[in-house]
Amino acid sequence: MNWEYIYLHGFASSPNSLKANYLRDRFSQIQIPLTIPDLNQSDFTHLTMTRQLRQVAATFPPSPTPVTLIGSSFGGLASAWLGETQLQCQKLVLLAPAFTFLDLWLSALGEQTVEIWRREGFLPVYHYGSKRSLPLSYNFVTDLKQYPETKIQRQIPTLIIHGINDEVIPIQASRDFAASRPWVKLIEQQSDHSLANVLPEIWQEISTFCQLSNF
Template structure:
């Protein structure tokens, strides 16, 4: 049966990121379309995980078509929660998924910055896709707080690829997630959060996991 493939980029990134374009090109070469929606939706300032979930759901094809989600960083976390809610998602591929995102990110900001963010409602965040700082609403934090990993209990084939030198989301977050979920396969790579030096290994793992042989026809 045909499968729909959708890629979810990371926080403050875009469909023009190196990973998104690399995977899109590789899928195109084997004649499969990889959808790469822009999760900024023209309004990064009001980004929330809930908004991302709702947006990606509108990209889903007819209910009879299974969906494979490929999510990077915050896109990975969003993919996992989308799959928990939606049985149409039949496979998950998570690249350095942002498990425990707030617990890793907020301490780096410091309590003073967080307090002023709460008071002023907006914080300037560097947006890699735009190449400049953009304001982000504090609603992002309050919304993200409800998406706990403990809720992710749907047993569906899941592949996680995570760099052992990840400086943004420690690989331990993925190890902890995989340990209590036997349906999850974790591949540890010699890389950092960008995974930029292991794109060929990532593609090989995706092809194997999705059984995309040379003779595959979309």
């Protein structure tokens, strides 16, 4: 049976990110399509985890075609939730997944900024895909609070690749996630959050994990 491969880019990123383009090229070389949806949907302002999960689930092929999700950062967190809720999802590859994202971000913003955001409804966020600041609705926060990571418990093969020098999502978040889930394999790399210096290593791990050498 043919598998479907879907890549989910990170928060405030786009389908034209470095990792997205790199993996698109690698999959193309072995003649396997890699679907990369634009999770911004031309409306970053009203992005929520719920909207993102619905959007990606709608791109799934007809059942029972199995799906492998490859997610980067916030796309990795979304992938983990899709693995929990979508039975067609049979494998996960999570690149520096954004576990504990909300707590880390709100703490970094500080109570005063968060309160202004809540009161005014929108916060300017630099969007790397658009190369400019865009407003983000506070609904992003209230929606994400519905998704505690402790509820991600479905036992499907999961590969996590995380940089030990990650300055955005500390590697301890992935260590903690993997420690209580024996079906999760964590590979630590000498890299930061971008993982930009270990792209060939990432591709090798994905190829092995997904058995792409058979194609």
